Amino acid sequence: MPRHRLRDAVWASLHAKLVAIPGIWKKDAERLRRFVEAVVFVLRTGVAWEDLPERFGKPNSVYRRFRRWSQQGIWDELFLEGIPTDALETVMLDSTACKGQRYARGAQG
Numbered sequence: 001m002p003r004h005r006l007r008d009a010v011w012a013s014l015h016a017k018l019v020a021i022p023g024i025w026k027k028d029a030e031r032l033r034r035f036v037e038a039v040v041f042v043l044r045t046g047v048a049w050e051d052l053p054e055r056f057g058k059p060n061s062v063y064r065r066f067r068r069w070s071q072q073g074i075w076d077e078l079f080l081e082g083i084p085t086d087a088l089e090t091v092m093l094d095s096t097a098c099k100g101q102r103y104a105r106g107a108q109g
Contacts, residue, residue, distance in 0.1 A: 006037055017078055024074060038062045 006014070011033055018026055026032055038056035042049060049063040056062060069075055 006033070006040065011036075014078065021074060021077055023072070024069070035062060035065060039066055 014036060015029060015032070018024065018032065034056060038052060039062070041047075041056065042052060049059045052059040052062060
């Protein structure tokens with residue numbers, strides 16, 4: 001299974017939580033899954049929204065929906081209960097650090 005695809009068990013868990021959230025469009029489960037997998041793809045690969053592959057839909061539409069869900073707190077509500085223990089390999093943590101070398105500051109000496 002490709003890395004951008006969610007396992008069926010993980011998707012079933014997320015879908016059950018999404019169904020319980022009022023105010024979001026969730027009639028077409030396949031399109032909803034494709035949207036969530038697009039967000040997972042962007043988070044895992046770090047690509048810009050504009051570089052999102054066509055199989056996920058229009059990048060601008062995906063980004064606008066992601067932003068709308070962020071502003072409404074849907075992502076917080078989704079993951080408030082925590083991640084199932086069998087899906088711990090999908091947890092994403094980022095601790096990006098870049099050490100600047102002495103010569104990179106531009107000063108003499």
